[in-house]
Amino acid sequence: MSEWDIMKTLETVNAPPDFEQKVMAQLSLRKRIERRRRAVLRWSMAGSFASLAVVMVLLNVFIFQGRTPSEVAERGKDIPVTSSLIQKAAAEQTIPIIETLDYRTEMRSRSPEPETIYLLEQVSDTAPRGIKY
Amino acid sequence: MDDQELIRQVQEGDEMAFGEIVSAYKDRIVNYLYQFTGDYQKAVELSQETFLRVYFKAKQYRPVAPLSSWIYAIASNLAKTEMKRTRKFAAVSLDDIAAHEMRKKAYAEDPPDPGLSKNLREALDALHPRYRIPVVLKDMEGFSQEEIAQILKKPVGTIKARISRGRSFLKKRLEKALAGGTYVARA
Numbered sequence: 001m002s003e004w005d006i007m008k009t010l011e012t013v014n015a016p017p018d019f020e021q022k023v024m025a026q027l028s029l030r031k032r033i034e035r036r037r038r039a040v041l042r043w044s045m046a047g048s049f050a051s052l053a054v055v056m057v058l059l060n061v062f063i064f065q066g067r068t069p070s071e072v073a074e075r076g077k078d079i080p081v082t083s084s085l086i087q088k089a090a091a092e093q094t095i096p097i098i099e100t101l102d103y104r105t106e107m108r109s110r111s112p113e114p115e116t117i118y119l120l121e122q123v124s125d126t127a128p129r130g131i132k133y
Numbered sequence: 134m135d136d137q138e139l140i141r142q143v144q145e146g147d148e149m150a151f152g153e154i155v156s157a158y159k160d161r162i163v164n165y166l167y168q169f170t171g172d173y174q175k176a177v178e179l180s181q182e183t184f185l186r187v188y189f190k191a192k193q194y195r196p197v198a199p200l201s202s203w204i205y206a207i208a209s210n211l212a213k214t215e216m217k218r219t220r221k222f223a224a225v226s227l228d229d230i231a232a233h234e235m236r237k238k239a240y241a242e243d244p245p246d247p248g249l250s251k252n253l254r255e256a257l258d259a260l261h262p263r264y265r266i267p268v269v270l271k272d273m274e275g276f277s278q279e280e281i282a283q284i285l286k287k288p289v290g291t292i293k294a295r296i297s298r299g300r301s302f303l304k305k306r307l308e309k310a311l312a313g314g315t316y317v318a319r320a
Contacts (some may be wrong), residue, residue, distance in 0.1 A: 004300060007272035009250055010257070013167045015159035016177060023155050023184050027148070030185060 136200035143191040155184050158201070161274070162208050168269045169212045171258050179215060183208045198283050205274070206284045209266050216262055249307075256306040264299030271296050 134153070142150035162183055166176035186207050194203055257265060266285065270276045278296070282289045 004272045006249065006253065007268070010168065010253055010273065011250065012164050013173055013176070015163040015180065019159050019163070019177065019180070020152060020155050023181050024148070024152065026181055026185055027151070027188060030189070034189075 137196055140191060140194055140196075140200050143188060144194070151184075151188050154187065154200070154204075158204055159184075161201075162204065165205065165269065165274055166208055166212055168257070168273055169209075169262070169265060170215070171254065175215070179208065179211050182211055186211070199280075202276075202280055202284045205270065205276075206286070209270075209284060213262055213266070252307055252310040253303070256303045256310070259306065260299055260302060264295050264302065267292050267295045268299040268303070272300075 134150075136154075136157075139150045139154050143154065159180065163176050163180045166179045166183075167173055170176050170179070183204065187204055190207070194200070257269075260268065267281050270281045270284065271278070276284070278289055278292050281296075282292045285292065
């Protein structure tokens, strides 16, 4: 027997008789609070996402309004069918793909000057080879 | 049904299984917290909170340690937090100061209290929680040093040192009380 068994002489207590009922009552109360908290959290999250979406739509409509790709593509219709490039391509039995580009809008984000236009030219001595499809 | 099966059911939200855990551990936990705090009402309140945490944190339980160790760990953490909080916000009224002075005088004038339990209780209350928890878990709840290390998440060496230091403080304090002096030191 250890000398520290004297610790066991200290008065011991038991839980009160209604302990379990109180714990279960507290449990149902906490569950209710937790459910309410979760509902509030869910609605507030949904509300913030919805308002963010509305803000994005409004920004898109009123601030980021620009030329759509279809508007730019319309410009390609001005190229005559008798163009030498198209005739050459037809002779080589290739499908010409002509894509019009608005270089001002393409380059705007790259250059601080809004009106800068970059013209990209072939500098190689070899003849250009078109991509055949 | 064993503890592991019960806690598994609690993890699935079974309140009946939770009720079984409460009835199995309520007396041990209330007694442990009473030995720790020395206040029955507070011990009951902390025990209720302990069991509520067992329910809501059941999913965090991993069966690497016995369920009893996990419940005692929750109870110990709650008791430590409560003690820190009460120390931080302890308000002392003028009446309490007067009563304390009278008690000091009475201790000095009266012969030493022969009741070992009373002296032991006073010594335990004066012990710092850092030492009190391992001493109570070892000498009253009967846990091994390894189990206490698991409960308090400390190395076994630290637990051994704390138990030894706590016991030597209790011994000194009891010897002093039996010799008839007042002892004001706190570990």
